[in-house]
Amino acid sequence: AQSVAQPEDQVNVAEGNPLTVKCTYSVSGNPYLFWYVQYPNRGLQFLLKYITGDNLVKGSYGFEAEFNKSQTSFHLKKPSALVSDSALYFCAVRDGDDYKLSFGAGTTVTVRA
Amino acid sequence: ETGVTQTPRHLVMGMTNKKSLKCEQHLGHNAMYWYKQSAKKPLELMFVYSLEERVENNSVPSRFSPECPNSSHLFLHLHTLQPEDSALYLCASSPSWVGGHEQFFGPGTRLTVL
Numbered sequence: 205a206q207s208v209a210q211p212e213d214q215v216n217v218a219e220g221n222p223l224t225v226k227c228t229y230s231v232s233g234n235p236y237l238f239w240y241v242q243y244p245n246r247g248l249q250f251l252l253k254y255i256t257g258d259n260l261v262k263g264s265y266g267f268e269a270e271f272n273k274s275q276t277s278f279h280l281k282k283p284s285a286l287v288s289d290s291a292l293y294f295c296a297v298r299d300g301d302d303y304k305l306s307f308g309a310g311t312t313v314t315v316r317a
Numbered sequence: 318e319t320g321v322t323q324t325p326r327h328l329v330m331g332m333t334n335k336k337s338l339k340c341e342q343h344l345g346h347n348a349m350y351w352y353k354q355s356a357k358k359p360l361e362l363m364f365v366y367s368l369e370e371r372v373e374n375n376s377v378p379s380r381f382s383p384e385c386p387n388s389s390h391l392f393l394h395l396h397t398l399q400p401e402d403s404a405l406y407l408c409a410s411s412p413s414w415v416g417g418h419e420q421f422f423g424p425g426t427r428l429t430v431l
């Protein structure tokens with residue numbers, strides 16, 4: 205069985221400050237991990253993924269995420285947040301042996317000017 | 318239009334109506350998916366198709382009926398829905414239904430069942 209948890213429903217930061225969105229996962233095999241962003245009235249947009257290799261993954265719009273196997277975490281980070289980063293962020297996991305992609309409940313990020 | 322498109326973007330229907338949602342992907346992918354997104358809940362996978370063959374039906378009620386006539390098109394036929402079926406229905410595609418491929422999502426259809 206696979207699952208993913210996003211412990212924070214909301215994250216509020218000031219523009220220019222670092223942004224972190226937390227994600228923890230549980231799989232029985234090797235994880236494939238993904239981050240997506242959803243703007244109002246839009247579908248999900250892919251940001252980045254971890255499949256194998258370097259634990260630090262860089263993605264779109266200046267986002268990055270670090271895979272931590274011992275802590276089973278895949279937190280999303282951005283060094284300097286923008287007001288335009290305000291959106292709903294989803295973490296997702298797939299067990300390498302499974303086809304199903306499981307999503308977290310989402311974290312609403314608000315960046316204030 | 319590029320990527321994954323969905324029509325209509327908004328749909329209001331009565332409980333006795335029959336309607337269909339359409340999805341088209343222009344990415345040459347082999348797998349297509351239907352998801353249901355309800356407020357404050359994780360996305361729920363409804364159906365998965367690989368090369369027009371259904372590979373998963375996640376215990377979805379029979380009032381939802383998918384159709385995949387070819388690898389570029391996916392439909393979701395709706396009949397005798399309930400108010401709790403009101404949600405955003407998202408279509409997605411990926412190069413394959415297994416492996417580390419990301420999924421590409423359409424903008425969704427906002428469905429309201431009266």
